[in-house]
């Protein structure tokens with residue numbers, strides 16, 4: 408199973424997936440890593456690991472379509488089975504989504520459909536829910552929607568801050584993303 412990773416920042420989910428492959432828990436290959444941010448830690452790590460790493464800084468493009476054209480060109484060359492969004496902070500156009508039907512995955516730090524959009528962990532703390540978690544789902548044309556593949560729950564403690572909750576969820580994200588990919592590799 409060939410994976411393309413799209414990220415914008417830290418890249419801890421990408422590293423967890425890479426580690427699962429190294430540890431032979433996941434039978435897959437990372438065929439390319441693409442970042443829209445030149446300073447993303449995740450893309451630096453991809454280079455260190457000797458993976459095919461590409462930066463397309465969205466700020467340098469006049470339109471979303473022009474930016475996506477370059478991303479899609481690399482994807483067309485890499486021919487991944489799945490496009491894995493791992494903290495990719497760009498909305499995908501309907502044309503992009505249509506190019507990979509049921510083949511784009513995303514991870515979101517809440518139990519969807521609760522708390523879609525930005526700052527999901529802060530939304531959970533503010534709302535006062537007692538359980539939150541993360542969701543791996545297929546991407547469709549709506550934000551943080553699409554069929555759910557895996558969810559993992561965590562408790563929300565009364566003294567949680569956004570940071571303590573985010574850290575607890577992130578641990579589960581790393582497990583959930585690998586779990587979802589293992590599931591797909593067996594279908």
Ligand code: GRF
Pocket residue numbers: 414416417418419420421449493494495514515516577580
């Ligand atoms: C994660 O919390 C993920 O759920 C969200 O963005 C964050 C990315 O973290 N979509 P990382 O870059 O994988 O460390």
